[in-house]
Amino acid sequence: MFPKKTLLSALLIAGLALSACSSGDNAAAPSEGGKQAAPGVSVSIEPAAGQNVNPATPITVKVTNGKLSDVTVTNAAKGKAVKGELAADGLSWATTEPLGYGSTYKVLAHATGADGKPVEQQSQLTTISPKQQANANLIPAPASVKDNGVGVGQPIVFDFKVPVKNKAEVEKQLSVESTPKQEGGWYWIDNSAHYRPKEYWQAGTTLKVTAKIYGVDFGNGVFGAEDRVETYKVHDSWIAKADGNTEQMQIFHNGEMVKSMPISLGKDSTPTHLGAHVISDKHEHYTMDSCTYGVCQGQPGYYKSNENWSQRISNDGEFVHENPNSVGAQGSSNVSHGCINLNGANAQWFYQNLGLGDVVEVTNSGGKPLPVWDLYGDWSPTWEQWKAGSAIK
Structure with a gap:
């Protein structure tokens, strides 16, 4: 005859063994015919719903275990839809034009799961409202030299006319591409970024000048107003x-x-x-x-x-x-x-x-x-x- 404590321990061990061999709540339930059920469709929207979204950040919608059928992003105040594109595989969608400053956008996405069931996902976000916006003012003005071009000594100047605290972040978005290629660099004078080559430009050079500053944080509440691309031609020396x-x-x-x-x-x-x-x-x-x-x-x-x-x-x-x-x-x-x-x-x-x-x-x-x-x-x-x-x- 076993002591009471020994008998109780044996019964507990047996109970645990039986539990380990049985299916619990965390196990996947079989579908009809004993097959595994398809996982549910999931739709994600980025940036996440909220405030102070940078308007240069595209809105993206992604789906797992299914496919997107349609997505709309609408300016809540104007009722205007934002342009976007659905990937060929139906797994993602993204805006193809920038958002506006100080605007609220509603996102509505529809998808169909692998099980054929439809799913709807919604979100709402608001973009930042800058204290001030900075324009990429160019010197010389492209229109003033359109016909005759510029000389071999011409620097290219972006004069922002506002305080630029984050000069390095702004400079990263500025470029001058010379054809033929020539070494050059940027130099800051107050709130203006100047670009010149190491030596005078070669006669006949084409300069593609770009400022991708929309959404760029200049510091102290100032953000870039819009991107700009211009072309200059260098005339004879x-x-x-x-x-x-x-x-x-x-x-x-x-x-x-x-x-x-x-x-x-x-x-x-x-x-x-x-x-x-x-x-x-x-x-x-x-x-x-x-x-x-x-x-x-x-x-x-x-x-x-x-x-x-x-x-x-x-x-x-x-x-x-x-x-x-x-x-x-x-x-x-x-x-x-x-x-x-x-x-x-x-x-x-x-x-x-x-x-x-x-x-x-x-x-x-x-x-x-x-x-x-x-x-x-x-x-x-x-x-x-x-x-x-x-x-x-």
Whole structure:
């Protein structure tokens, strides 16, 4: 005869053994005919329902154990459907156009399971509302150079006109593709991203410029307004070399010197900046006013005069232009306020042959190097210094 405790233990062990051999609630129930039942269809929607969704993120719908039959994404306020595409295998769907800022979208998906049963899934999400939006403003404006193209010295500038805190994140979305391929890089000046090649562009180069900034977080509540793609064409190489020692300016077309002309650079008190300048604007008739760069009427050095055949080479009042008053000094002494003075015939020739993006290199002027921030002072830094100006380290 067993003791009571031993008999009770034996009965418990036997009960556990019987339980392990039987089917419980977690086991798959057989369907009719003893076959395994098909698993249920599952539909997932991303991004998940909620607030502050980035509008550049596509809405995707995926199905398992079934196939999607249709999906609609609708702007709740406007009632307008967002374009999307169903994959050929019926397992996924995605929007094919970006969402809008500060908008609510309703998602409705229908699918059919492997068992033939229909399933419906719904979701609702709201996109972020930026405090401010940043546009990809381009300098030079593509329309302004559409017919004539740009010169070999032309930097490409995205001027965002708003504070850019996350410069590295923005720069990652900017690109300049050159054909033929040439090495280049970005350099930030305040809230503008400048791009130039290591050397001057090759004549005939095509530049595809892209800013994929829609939905990009610039920081401090600022987001990119829209993407932009533009194309520039680089025309023939025109490089002028103005020498303050010889008081001559030699003009090179595609590497060959085609003309030399006497000049007068800036006098000792207002010397012309040294280095490579880039033509940024041109006017057949132009009123030059020193007040535009801070020297106004009543101050020493103030001037205001009407000049012909004027081409701007810096943002602080330096031009290449005709000056009848300095013809006697041209070729012998520097008497200007910083401009490169020419006689009428040479100024007209220069105006008719050179234009936006062409280069004027100044040597031996007695001036300081053109500052990098002075509109197109982009060629003042060495290549190593230029690369260091990128926000991506």
